[in-house]
Amino acid sequence: MLAFRHSLKLSRHNTLCTRLNSTLVIAEHNEEQLAAVTRNAITAATKLGGDVSVLVAGSKADKVAAEVSKIANVKRVLLAKDAKLGGQLPERLTPVVLASHKQFKFSNIVAGASSFGKGLIPRVAAKLDVSPVSDVIAVHGADSFTRTMYAGNAVTKVKSLAPVKLITFRGTAFEAAADGGSAAVENAPSSDIKTDTSEFLSSELSKSERPDLGTASIVVSGGRGLKNGENFKLLYDLADKLGAGVGASRAAVDAGFVPNDMQIGQTGKIIAPELYIAVGISGAIQHLAGMKDSKTIVAINKDPDAPIFQVADFGLKADLFKAVPEMTALLSK
Amino acid sequence: MRVLVGVKRVIDYAVKVRVKADKTGVVKDNVKHSMNPFDEIALEEAVRLKEKKIAKEVVAVSCGPTASQETLRTALAMGADKAIHVEVDAATAEKMEPIHVAKILAKLIEKEKFDLVILGKQAIDDDANQTGQMLAGFLDWPQAMFASKIEPDGSTHLKVTREIDGGLDTIKVKLPAVISADLRLNEPRYATLPNIMKAKKKPLEKKTPADFGVEIKPQTETVEVSDPPVRQAGIMVDDVQSLVSKLREKGAIP
Numbered sequence: 001m002l003a004f005r006h007s008l009k010l011s012r013h014n015t016l017c018t019r020l021n022s023t024l025v026i027a028e029h030n031e032e033q034l035a036a037v038t039r040n041a042i043t044a045a046t047k048l049g050g051d052v053s054v055l056v057a058g059s060k061a062d063k064v065a066a067e068v069s070k071i072a073n074v075k076r077v078l079l080a081k082d083a084k085l086g087g088q089l090p091e092r093l094t095p096v097v098l099a100s101h102k103q104f105k106f107s108n109i110v111a112g113a114s115s116f117g118k119g120l121i122p123r124v125a126a127k128l129d130v131s132p133v134s135d136v137i138a139v140h141g142a143d144s145f146t147r148t149m150y151a152g153n154a155v156t157k158v159k160s161l162a163p164v165k166l167i168t169f170r171g172t173a174f175e176a177a178a179d180g181g182s183a184a185v186e187n188a189p190s191s192d193i194k195t196d197t198s199e200f201l202s203s204e205l206s207k208s209e210r211p212d213l214g215t216a217s218i219v220v221s222g223g224r225g226l227k228n229g230e231n232f233k234l235l236y237d238l239a240d241k242l243g244a245g246v247g248a249s250r251a252a253v254d255a256g257f258v259p260n261d262m263q264i265g266q267t268g269k270i271i272a273p274e275l276y277i278a279v280g281i282s283g284a285i286q287h288l289a290g291m292k293d294s295k296t297i298v299a300i301n302k303d304p305d306a307p308i309f310q311v312a313d314f315g316l317k318a319d320l321f322k323a324v325p326e327m328t329a330l331l332s333k
Numbered sequence: 334m335r336v337l338v339g340v341k342r343v344i345d346y347a348v349k350v351r352v353k354a355d356k357t358g359v360v361k362d363n364v365k366h367s368m369n370p371f372d373e374i375a376l377e378e379a380v381r382l383k384e385k386k387i388a389k390e391v392v393a394v395s396c397g398p399t400a401s402q403e404t405l406r407t408a409l410a411m412g413a414d415k416a417i418h419v420e421v422d423a424a425t426a427e428k429m430e431p432i433h434v435a436k437i438l439a440k441l442i443e444k445e446k447f448d449l450v451i452l453g454k455q456a457i458d459d460d461a462n463q464t465g466q467m468l469a470g471f472l473d474w475p476q477a478m479f480a481s482k483i484e485p486d487g488s489t490h491l492k493v494t495r496e497i498d499g500g501l502d503t504i505k506v507k508l509p510a511v512i513s514a515d516l517r518l519n520e521p522r523y524a525t526l527p528n529i530m531k532a533k534k535k536p537l538e539k540k541t542p543a544d545f546g547v548e549i550k551p552q553t554e555t556v557e558v559s560d561p562p563v564r565q566a567g568i569m570v571d572d573v574q575s576l577v578s579k580l581r582e583k584g585a586i587p
Contacts, residue, residue: 089504090466091475115497119478122431122463126470131432131552134461148561149460150350154359157556196507198475201492203502214498218586242586250516260481260517261500266457267371267516269498275585285349292564296585298576313567316576326573331586 021050021142023108028116029064036215037112039176044169047139048108051075057096059086065185072180080188087200090120092193097124099191113168125166132166137173151266151289171214172272206259216245217274221264223249225280225320229257234324241331249281265290280320283308334448336379336388340372340395342404343458356557368404371453375514377521379451380412387485390414396434398423409532410524416537428551435467440545454479454513465513475506481517
């Protein structure tokens, strides 16, 4: 009898969970435009089942909220507009997320696995006393996910027992959600935002006319073989012919050839473009972690033993200083 | 200022890990382990703060099996004054999640006063990137993640430059605070032989999670660990001309 009652309770509990499954996606934006990774996170969120709400928090986020309300499958947009939220500091966003959660009792609170999402989601998780799941690449059900460990050398399927799932999703693993919705925008429940412990001072963003690394369909990337920063011009010329983004290995960043935010790898950006052209990059484990899901990989390197050739679909053993200009010239024809 | 630095013993970054045949995890026996590279950077920064007379004491802490003491000795040889080993058996260590480590560190900080915690931004084994943020959440302290530059701003604040997706940003946090170190923060020093000898005499305190009232109850079950999909072997092309035509054939470039 006890066992029966227990199972009854369990099954009732399960139906309740299924029925009430609902997800809050935290939108990432710069007050003007939604970050592309949020659209990928929305697609991942729909795979969890249940309704999808999106929280847009910022100092003047109306425009972003309007953009989000048009995305397909978004049921509700919660807008938290407050001057204190400019700069999007996690200490200030966390109470906003918690206030929304308190009202709507979401079963999942998620974001893209960008520096924004990685900074915020675990802090919220601590406040809810749950264990978050980072950088998820596949959703198998409401509590079952796949993520990678050891720089992508082990693929792990996990089951989360947490009462609320706090997840960041790897953008490249999910399609971007398209427009086609008409969600209502409502004000997020108010919260007490303390401002005494942290303050946003300034940002210094790299300006580039080239496509964003995370979403570019072609990426040309350079490593130590480029020898100096000036030589990266060879890659920029090739990239411009292809409409490609430009990335770099850690060696190229550490040597000061290019800024940090161009780093592809385990601890930099993880990308999966249609075509990845690695130039003068040996292919260390940590670099491969960031690009080995690219559809087609090309390696140009003068060292025939470079590990990059083991993952390349097309390898060319050549001096990059000859091969790259030659390729740029050929593409101009 | 007292600084706490978290260090984790992980499989060395240069080792190509192998997934166990029974799919329960990766092979760790007889595999070279060392200090998580980001933790070396965190520790180096703390030691530099001490050398600049900003920090008075640097304490290194590690949660894990007995072998974690090697990592703590390395930390002491690099310049930490004292080490705390929170010992868990190997089986429990496998199941430990960032939430448990963050809880232990939070309790430790409640017991002993620290003004600053520096952790690595992520461990290169679980790639979670959670512990610092969770610790800041538990303590209600401000957080400055992915730091590439730390400067004091008066005696009560720090100015931290962070590596974010589009470039860099600078924030100001009030002490006490939690910082996580990114690769570009500094170049960690090597422990010299005399310092390795001296480190043997530095204090290493042993604790258990129970001392902090923390129960290691997993919230995430590992169902299966497998190898990533293997890429089809590629081909070598002879020259740029054939590379371009192959790519055009494939429709990869216009």
